[in-house]
Amino acid sequence: MGDYPDWTRLFYLVGTDIVIPISIDAATVTLPVSIDAATVTIDVNLAASDVTLPVSIDAATVTLDVNLTAATATIDINFSDQSVAVFDAAKWFAHNAQEVYVYGWANCPDVTATLLCTRVVPAGKTFFVSGMSVGLYTLTDNPTSMFLELRESATVRVLAGSIRGGGLIFDTPLRFTAGQTANLYLRPFGLTATRRGDGALWGYDEAA
């Protein structure tokens, strides 16, 4: 800091109605607020029967960055208005058609890998697979083993073995890029006849 004298200006206003209009008419407006201090405290306390804080931004591009770097940070946002909604990630995915469930079934002969469900990742998307499951539709057969294969086209990416089927949640989602095919295959062992197999894979899309 330069060696300048201390500067303090106190605004102390008392009145029945106080109006402080700020009207700026210019081609370019810049209102920089730069505070360099050991400690910064900015308190905004509004106590009134009605509070209105409109923020209206009309621009071709809007960027609102909030970056917090602190040992601890507490952010409380409380809404008590049913017309206000804050989406968590899962709801936002559903709202934006980003949450994806793929389910299918097929008649599965013994030993053969049979395609249960498949998805080509749409243009402009990246598909993250976070889980897969399988079951076999039979009352009488006792398969000795099953392979559930998640493939990228023909290449096996994940293989899960079981006897009766089941599900698997990936703690690290598998990534498929636009144009790639996620295929879920079931390969049963020990069947006495072709049986119906059902399977699903699920996850979410993100913009590529």
Place this chain on the structure above:
Amino acid sequence: MPMTPGQRRLYSGDYNYLHQAWQDDGTVIVTVSGGKSGQVHRLHVRDLWGKDEEVITEEIMPSGPPPHIQARFDELRRERPE
């Protein structure tokens, strides 16, 4: 051949749910639902994702609540004070 509306959905990703029933002849009945369109498309497809992919039939299925439930919803809406 131009894509059908259901095919366009498959490749644009405007859906949450993709259901497939594989037939013994290798064709598949695909049902696409969820997403922003609000419609349910059911397609019978030959060579899904393949070079010769062909939509044999396609239909738009009813979506939303059954008619008798919707009628009750409508009645509630009419009774609701402005």
